[in-house]
Amino acid sequence: MSLKVIFAGTPEFARVALQALIGAGYPVPLVLTQPDRPAGRGMKLQASPVKQHALEHGIPVVQPRSLRLEGKYPEDAAQALDAIAAAQADVMVVAAYGLILPQWVLDAPPRGCLNIHASLLPRWRGAAPIHRAIEAGDEQTGVTIMQMDAGLDTGDMLLREAVDILPQDTTAVLHDRLATLGGRLIVQALQQAERGELARVPQPREGVTYAHKIEKAESLVDWSRPAEEIARRIRAFDPFPGASTVLGPEVIKLWACKIDSCQRMTDVRCGHILSVDDTGVLVACGEGALRLTMMQRSGGKRLAAADFLHGFDLRPGMVLGVPAAGAGG
Numbered sequence: 579m580s581l582k583v584i585f586a587g588t589p590e591f592a593r594v595a596l597q598a599l600i601g602a603g604y605p606v607p608l609v610l611t612q613p614d615r616p617a618g619r620g621m622k623l624q625a626s627p628v629k630q631h632a633l634e635h636g637i638p639v640v641q642p643r644s645l646r647l648e649g650k651y652p653e654d655a656a657q658a659l660d661a662i663a664a665a666q667a668d669v670m671v672v673a674a675y676g677l678i679l680p681q682w683v684l685d686a687p688p689r690g691c692l693n694i695h696a697s698l699l700p701r702w703r704g705a706a707p708i709h710r711a712i713e714a715g716d717e718q719t720g721v722t723i724m725q726m727d728a729g730l731d732t733g734d735m736l737l738r739e740a741v742d743i744l745p746q747d748t749t750a751v752l753h754d755r756l757a758t759l760g761g762r763l764i765v766q767a768l769q770q771a772e773r774g775e776l777a778r779v780p781q782p783r784e785g786v787t788y789a790h791k792i793e794k795a796e797s798l799v800d801w802s803r804p805a806e807e808i809a810r811r812i813r814a815f816d817p818f819p820g821a822s823t824v825l826g827p828e829v830i831k832l833w834a835c836k837i838d839s840c841q842r843m844t845d846v847r848c849g850h851i852l853s854v855d856d857t858g859v860l861v862a863c864g865e866g867a868l869r870l871t872m873m874q875r876s877g878g879k880r881l882a883a884a885d886f887l888h889g890f891d892l893r894p895g896m897v898l899g900v901p902a903a904g905a906g907g
Contacts, residue, residue, distance in 0.1 A: 581768055582667040584687065585628070586610040591757045592673035593627035595694055598761030599671065604768060606637050608665040610658065612676050613641045646680055662686050669771070671764055672726065684726055691726040692767060693733065694760040696753075698722060698740055700781045702789040703731035708749050708756060710789040713814035715806075718742055719752070721760045723767045725778055730788075734778035737767050748816040794819045801849035801899045805837050805866035820874075823849070823898045830890075830898070833880050834872035849899040854892050856884035861898055 583604045585596050588611050599606060609632040617624040625633075632639050640661045642654035649655065659682070662670075669689040672679065684691050697707035699722040704710075711719040720740040727733040741755060770776040797819040799808055812821040812832050821832045838860055846852070852860040858869035873886045881889075 580604050581669055581689070581772060582607055582665070583768070584608045584610065584662060584665050584667040584670040585632075585673075586670060586675040586677075586679075586691075587628045587673040588612040588626045588676050589674050590627045591696065591753060591760065592675070592694075593631045594757040595671065595673045595761045595764055596628055596631055598765050599768075600635055602765045602768075604765075606632075606635075607667060608661055609637050609639045610675065610677075611639060611641055613643055642677070645677055645683055647682065658683075659686075669768070671768075673760060673764075679726065681728060684728065689771065692736065692764065693724045693726045693731070694764050695722045695724055695731055696720075696756045696760065697789065698738060699724060699731060699735060700783075700786040702787055704789040705791040707789040708752055709792050709814045710787075712743060712747060712749060712752065713810050715810055716743055719756070721756055721763050723763050732781065734780050736776050736778060737763050737770075739763060746813070748813045750817045792819060797822045799823045799832065799899065801861065802864040805863040805868040808863055808868055809835050809837050824900065825892070825896060825898055826900070828890075829876050831874040831880075832870055832872075833874060834870075836869045836871060838867040838869045840867055847897055849897045851892060851894050851896045851898065853894055854887065856887075858883040859887075859892055 580603055583599055583606050585599065585606050587596060609628060611626045611628045614623040614625050616622065629639050640658050642651065642658040644651040645655050645658055647655045647659070667687050670687045670691040671694070672691050673694040679691060695707065697711060698718065698720045702710050708719070718740045720738065722735055723737040724731065724733045724735055739759060741759060743752060767776060792815070797815055799811070799821050812835050815821045816833055823830050823832060836858065846862045848862055848864055850862040852862055852867060858871040860867055860869050871883050872880055873883065874880045875890055
């Protein structure tokens with residue numbers, strides 16, 4: 579008989595895992611997900627991808643604001659406690675849930691809580707492992723299935739599989755590959771657990787890094803950095819928060835680029851536009867130069883360079899990264 583699984587998750591990454599569990603025939607008597615959030619132009623309340631998928635399959639959903647019984651929302655935690663007890667599940671699977679699990683949750687299912695984490699632990703523990711792996715220039719990342727404990731992604735590893743980070747991978751593209759891998763690995767982990775073949779391996783003490791949450795303030799490009807580093811950040815911040823630069827009062831989002839092989843002139847200021855044509859906007863960086871090939875102005879759409887330039891006058895000699903006089907930070 580298949581293990582009964584409580585599932586806790588919120589975004590698309592987690593929805594893919596829930597879909598894999600349901601597809602593999604695992605009974606899911608309960609789903610935990612974040613409360614509905616305002617989204618879109620009308621800022622209407624919107625259910626998470628996990629909630630939508632659960633309701634489509636007739637699975638009960640609980641959306642506590644907190645799981646701490648003595649915290650700010652004890653009534654939410656108490657409701658979750660009752661729902662978890664009533665589900666009588668064997669294990670909880672957690673993927674990008676967004677709430678800290680207190681010890682009572684970790685101890686509730688007989689087989690504990692298994693986490694799907696989008697990195698090769700112990701590298702990139704924390705909130706934004708996909709973004710940070712691309713930003714750092716890692717050649718590989720992957721998915722780790724982990725037995726959760728009270729620490730931040732510190733639990734024993736159960737399964738681990740690597741994937742290459744390709745030269746043009748954005749966070750959006752890599753996210754989708756890792757979500758699919760996570761769904762396959764969690765099914766594999768539960769199948770091995772049922773057969774008594776799932777071994778726990780403590781994480782090494784060496785090689786620990788933390789993937790801190792992405793802040794909007796990080797989006798502004800520093801043109802004094804090397805072209806290669808800026809290119810990685812542009813890919814890492816697609817789709818959120820999007821790398822950006824300024825030209826006077828205008829904010830320009832940067833979505834795609836190529837590192838140019840030209841030698842940057844030493845007497846040219848960082849952010850200086852060297853040339854403009856239909857292939858892109860060539861910008862001087864601290865080391866080398868970057869050709870911007872897809873951009874977006876405030877309120878507009880992402881456009882290839884040739885289309886962007888039809889509606890936005892960029893010329894050689896202009897300097898990006900210089901805000902309008904009197905503009906804040």
